[in-house]
Amino acid sequence: MTSPRPHERLLASMMRALPESGIVLFGADSVFPMIAIFAARRWGKNLTVVSAVNTIDPRPDFLPYSTMDPPAGHRGSYVIPMAEAYDLVGRGEVDHIFVSAAQIDAHGALNSSVIRMDDGPDKRLPGGGGLAMILRTVSVVDAWKPVHLRRTFPPRVDFVTGVGNLRHVITPMAIMTMEEEELRVSSIRSGDTLDKVQDATEFTLQLTTKESGLSRAIAEPTAEEIDCIERVDPRGVRYATEVY
Template identity: 35%
Template sequence: MMVVAMARLLRDGERVFHGVASPLPMIAILLAQRLHAPNLVYINITGGINALPETLPRTTVDPRLTHGSHVIFKLAEIFDMSARGDLDTAFLSGVQIDGAGRINMSVIGPYERPKVRLPGGAGSAAILPTARRTLLWRTRHDPRTFVEELAFVTAAGNVDRVVTPLCIFVKREGRLQLESIHPYSSAEEVRAQTGFKVETEGVPLTPAPTTEELAALHAIDPQSVRLIEFKG
């Protein structure tokens, strides 16, 4: 459901980027190209442009993601592209996400003496405010992940949607609002698992994956690389 929902958000002709630890965005981009966005320009963190990997790697920094590329980009050029306003869509994530769509990838607890020190923003503070839009995703949806107040704001900016295992949020008037609830979840579950207040009345169900979408997904990802993010 998540990878299909993410693919549906992508538009034909866009320049779309994903970074490290991004199996779901990787597969979603390839799925969108196959189904409805053949002119989408796929940019990955290895520097590949419109790569056609023969097999999907388990890590998104694998050199196989340069196979078939039109050209090879340096990572610094991705940030320059975003700063110029030429990057249409970026996929980012966060250990914590608040009701304003801001992300924390830095620390849990006081910054000077944190309970947990996280891996850091990895460029998200440069891309999130400058890409024309950002799609956030997180494979865990619970009150520790979707919080009222972040322990630390690593990045904030042009968030468009947030895709989770339970729902899709859309950012309107500076706040995340429910756009749809996945068909196997419920309004009660989303409210219980979200640490900030959400309005669920009248929110529709996310359309279930179609036969065509599922067939294309299995053709692109026969080894189920998409499930890696749900393990552990």
């Protein structure tokens, strides 16, 4: 097997983070969560999926480049109105969700609202999309980023869009885990080091002290995991986003 690309490494970590069974949801602008969920379901996880286009348990013929394209919800067993989907989240009946943000700080707060600028007007971002509620009501929340950059991981976010049940932050370089109300490194990609991850992170990092169910070294994707990814994404939608 040829060496996996960073895209498959990130997706494999996301597949492993998903529960063995339960209700999961992927939202708008969430192509990697969408691919990871469908690949994990093919891998054998018993997941009931709520799609961004408001269908339950879709069985798409192909995955689109946007989670808001109708094919993402094709052949769903039920059409769920947006208000009803948010009610599902609000009642705590969603078991897992992947989220992302422009900034994630040392204490697990996420910012998708505004970036403060020293030399000009603040930059407004799209906003939370229910993030404040999601982080408080979904049983397990994992954040993900396709790149690991210092500006993404400041000591404090510029604006707190949401904070709550964050478990892991998954990037191509590392997995950070909430422990004692701060993000600590639980696993590092083979070939990278804690110093390299620290150079790409603005806040000071520590290693986790407790067993988190994750190895210190992130295992390479298996042939079975890669096969599942390729079968649900034969068009290579995952490569539309740069990952490193």
